[in-house]
Amino acid sequence: MSGLPVTEADLHAYVDGLLLPTRRVDIEDYLATHPEEFQRVNAFRAQNDALHAYFDSVLYEPLPGRLSGADTPHRSPWWLRIAAGMVIALVSGLGGWFAHSPKTTDTQVAQSATTELLPAVHQSTLAHEAAIAHVVYSPDSSHPVEIGADQEEQLVSWITKRLGSDVHPPKLAKLGYELIGGRLLPGQRGPVAQFMYHDATGQRLTLYVSTEQTQNKDTGFRFAQEGPVNVFYWIDGKFGYALSAGTDKAELARIASAVYEQLEHRP
Amino acid sequence: MPDGPTQLLSCIPRLRRYARALMGSRMEADDLVQDTIERGWRRMATWRRGSDMRVWLFGIMHNLHVDHLRKPVLSIEPLDENTPVPPVNPTQTARLEIRDLETALQQLPGEQRSVLLLVALEEMTYDEVAAALDIPLGTVMSRLSRGREKLRALMEGSTMASPLKVVK
Numbered sequence: 462m463s464g465l466p467v468t469e470a471d472l473h474a475y476v477d478g479l480l481l482p483t484r485r486v487d488i489e490d491y492l493a494t495h496p497e498e499f500q501r502v503n504a505f506r507a508q509n510d511a512l513h514a515y516f517d518s519v520l521y522e523p524l525p526g527r528l529s530g531a532d533t534p535h536r537s538p539w540w541l542r543i544a545a546g547m548v549i550a551l552v553s554g555l556g557g558w559f560a561h562s563p564k565t566t567d568t569q570v571a572q573s574a575t576t577e578l579l580p581a582v583h584q585s586t587l588a589h590e591a592a593i594a595h596v597v598y599s600p601d602s603s604h605p606v607e608i609g610a611d612q613e614e615q616l617v618s619w620i621t622k623r624l625g626s627d628v629h630p631p632k633l634a635k636l637g638y639e640l641i642g643g644r645l646l647p648g649q650r651g652p653v654a655q656f657m658y659h660d661a662t663g664q665r666l667t668l669y670v671s672t673e674q675t676q677n678k679d680t681g682f683r684f685a686q687e688g689p690v691n692v693f694y695w696i697d698g699k700f701g702y703a704l705s706a707g708t709d710k711a712e713l714a715r716i717a718s719a720v721y722e723q724l725e726h727r728p
Numbered sequence: 729m730p731d732g733p734t735q736l737l738s739c740i741p742r743l744r745r746y747a748r749a750l751m752g753s754r755m756e757a758d759d760l761v762q763d764t765i766e767r768g769w770r771r772m773a774t775w776r777r778g779s780d781m782r783v784w785l786f787g788i789m790h791n792l793h794v795d796h797l798r799k800p801v802l803s804i805e806p807l808d809e810n811t812p813v814p815p816v817n818p819t820q821t822a823r824l825e826i827r828d829l830e831t832a833l834q835q836l837p838g839e840q841r842s843v844l845l846l847v848a849l850e851e852m853t854y855d856e857v858a859a860a861l862d863i864p865l866g867t868v869m870s871r872l873s874r875g876r877e878k879l880r881a882l883m884e885g886s887t888m889a890s891p892l893k894v895v896k
Contacts, residue, residue, distance in 0.1 A: 469869070469873055470854075470869050473847075473854075473869065473872055473873065473876070474854070477847055477848070477851070479853060479854070501880070504876075504880045504884075505876050505880070508844075508848060508876060508879055508880070508883075509848040509849075511829050512749065512829070512845070512848045512849045513848075513849065515749075515829050515830065516745050516748060516749045516849055517745065519741070519744050519745040519748050520741040520742065520744075520745050521741075522741075522744070524740060524741075524744075525758055527758070527762055528740060528744070528758060528761060528762060528765070596733050596734060596737055597737060599734075600734050600737055600738050688731075688732075688733050688772075689731040689732070689733055689734065690733075707731070707734075
């Protein structure tokens with residue numbers, strides 16, 4: 462026992478579990494001989510419990526559209542409003558083409574000629590939307606996907622049906638990435654799909670698939686960086702693909718090549 | 729440690745829980761959360777990497793909330809088919825509803841409510857609360873003490889009225 466006088470602050474810290482064990486024993490001794498204080502402390506503890514019981518359910522509510530992505534009439538989603546500010550950063554960050562790094566020269570990257578300078582806004586929108594979808598869903602520990610990889614068949618048929626095109630998640634196990642599952646998201650003109658993968662360390666990777674690229678010409682691989690998220694994206698017919706992750710560019714290029722190859726050689 | 733934007737997004741559920749308890753209204757609470765995320769996102773560069781994102785964000789939310797309270801304007805909300813119908817409290821039951829924790833909470837002075845919620849619900853240390861609200865530690869402690877006493881009085885006063893509820 463320390464013999465230090467027990468203060469009001471001590472009692473609150475006791476309630477909130479913020480005391481060192483030795484001091485806690487002091488307070489318990491004190492409370493044993495001060496029934497009124499003991500009652501107060503119990504009432505305060507009950508308040509803490511009641512507040513959690515009453516409000517913790519908010520933690521598990523699905524986020525309303527304007528906080529997560531989908532639009533509502535009340536206010537536009539936060540990320541859309543921010544997006545307006547980010548377009549400039551994006552365009553300047555794009556800096557044109559993804560230059561071959563030594564690690565990727567041997568990949569079968571579909572590199573269209575060399576020249577035309579990017580930022581066709583439509584195309585960079587693909588990267589931008591994919592990056593936003595990545596940062597919104599990939600940190601989610603409880604609901605990262607709508608349908609899990611354990612129901613892959615169902616996932617594929619659902620997404621194929623909603624997108625109106627045959628869309629399969631590529632297999633990336635050889636590269637160390639396993640499918641977690643997928644979800645549908647609102648695109649600019651209709652649904653788009655997001656497949657999520659993770660590696661053994663928990664690093665998440667998302668592949669965003671849009672079927673809305675009829676306005677855009679095919680492209681080779683392009684690279685965009687949106688804050689912490691690196692994105693490789695390309696357009697192939699009406700399909701737009703964007704692969705997003707927090708991993709470095711070379712690693713992501715390697716995965717993007719594998720994805721591209723699988724999509725290309727699919728029967 | 730996750731980067732700034734990831735941490736920011738992962739704080740959203742906690743910001744919502746606190747805002748809901750602070751404001752009482754779901755719509756207003758989510759407005760406050762939305763404003764907080766936007767301001768946090770724009771000011772990400774001012775967040776000191778490695779410091780506690782949560783304390784920083786709750787500080788932003790607190791300042792927005794205080795600014796909002798200072799504005800002497802009526803809040804205007806567009807009505808459409810998605811607008812929830814406001815709950816109606818018939819006056820004869822209003823007294824009984826004081827039992828409701830949420831009602832009692834709304835009767836606390838705002839400065840006590842903030843401190844109590846950050847401590848009890850958000851489980852911040854007293855130093856973290858002082859940093860988030862930008863007030864001295866002593867003020868945190870006195871507001872916490874007064875807030876808890878007042879809430880206790882409100883809840884106990886109402887408990888005594890509870891037998892009325894079963895009388896038909």
